[in-house]
Amino acid sequence: MTVADLPKIELHLHHEGAAPPAFIRQLAHEKRIDLSGIFKPDGSYDFRDFAHFLSVYEAACEVLKSPEDFRRLTLAILEESAANGVVYSETFLSPDFCGGGDLHAWQDYLTAIQDAADEAERKFDITLRGVVTCVRHFGPEQAKFSAHCAAETAGDWVTGFGMGGNESIGTQGEFKWAFDCAREAGLHLTTHAGEFGGPESVRDAIHDLGVERVGHGVRAIEDPDLIRELVDRDITLEVCPGSNVVLGLYPDFAAHPIARLREAGVNVTVSTDDPPFFHTTMRREYEMLSEAFGWNAEDFAALNETALNAAFCDEDTRARVKKRLEKT
Ligand code: ADE
Ligand code: ZN
Numbered sequence: 001m002t003v004a005d006l007p008k009i010e011l012h013l014h015h016e017g018a019a020p021p022a023f024i025r026q027l028a029h030e031k032r033i034d035l036s037g038i039f040k041p042d043g044s045y046d047f048r049d050f051a052h053f054l055s056v057y058e059a060a061c062e063v064l065k066s067p068e069d070f071r072r073l074t075l076a077i078l079e080e081s082a083a084n085g086v087v088y089s090e091t092f093l094s095p096d097f098c099g100g101g102d103l104h105a106w107q108d109y110l111t112a113i114q115d116a117a118d119e120a121e122r123k124f125d126i127t128l129r130g131v132v133t134c135v136r137h138f139g140p141e142q143a144k145f146s147a148h149c150a151a152e153t154a155g156d157w158v159t160g161f162g163m164g165g166n167e168s169i170g171t172q173g174e175f176k177w178a179f180d181c182a183r184e185a186g187l188h189l190t191t192h193a194g195e196f197g198g199p200e201s202v203r204d205a206i207h208d209l210g211v212e213r214v215g216h217g218v219r220a221i222e223d224p225d226l227i228r229e230l231v232d233r234d235i236t237l238e239v240c241p242g243s244n245v246v247l248g249l250y251p252d253f254a255a256h257p258i259a260r261l262r263e264a265g266v267n268v269t270v271s272t273d274d275p276p277f278f279h280t281t282m283r284r285e286y287e288m289l290s291e292a293f294g295w296n297a298e299d300f301a302a303l304n305e306t307a308l309n310a311a312f313c314d315e316d317t318r319a320r321v322k323k324r325l326e327k328t
Pocket of ligand 1 (some may be wrong): 057
């Protein structure tokens with residue numbers, strides 16, 4: 001067995017960002033929406049930089065307009081993840097793209113997504129949990145609607161709340177109300193920080209929002225005091241190396257700080273972020289990490305253990321996934 005065949009846990013996956021371009025084109029065709037401008041001639045998504053990536057992402061979301069669209073999308077995503085050896089996954093779901101922040105609409109979308117997740121669990125032996133995310137560049141007021149949707153549907157399946165979007169706009173602290181609301185509903189917390197923002201963004205995420213995980217967080221490598229704080233507070237980073245390379249944070253895997261963060265004692269995990277956008281899969285992430293840093297089956301088993309400890313799920317689910325990992 002090669003490392004790429006090992007079972008995997010993924011904690012950072014954007015639901016719409018996991019939509020294969022062919023899936024989006026098919027929906028565009030069915031709905032007679034012209035999206036030709038967001039694809040390259042070879043059919044892949046076409047973007048220049050991070051800001052353009054976000055606008056292409058939002059353009060693709062234009063065809064995802066009903067619970068049925070999200071049911072189909074969820075099945076497609078989980079079939080692909082399972083084919084790449086993922087046994088447990090957490091997906092970021094934005095009420096902004098699922099009914100525009102309206103609670104009743106969100107409940108219908110969520111029911112469709114959960115039905116598809118149940119079907120995928122039976123068919124492909126993969127477990128999914130949902131992390132509701134607000135979108136930073138939509139602003140703190142809109143984020144309150146997302147937090148309300150999250151709080152009202154919090155439970156065994158919606159287990160977390162987080163924030164994605166453009167980290168260069170506003171501050172983490174402006175979203176405190178939304179994160180407090182989610183925390184009071186019993187949700188676990190994560191936010192994107194230290195991807196395009198520097199170490200101070202990671203510090204704000206921990207101090208101002210009280211998150212237990214950080215999406216990316218890799219720029220913490222620039223600040224030794226912050227690294228110590230991440231270790232002391234037992235914060236877990238949802239690291240997405242392939243995404244960081246494609247978006248130009250680092251020139252290649254060898255230059256990526258994941259191995260240095262791990263050596264410093266930080267809890268690191270590996271995810272794909274938006275796999276078709278970044279031409280990656282969990283299998284490819286494992287292959288690239290193994291090639292760049294010589295990581296072997298033991299290293300990846302340790303990574304899985306870290307991810308499972310940090311997973312936003314109940315203890316029964318954690319024990320079940322642990323057994324599933326041991327079985328393979
Ligand atoms: N939304 C989807 N992918 C993202 C990323 N890599 N950073 C911030 N927001 C995102
Ligand atoms: Zn992300």
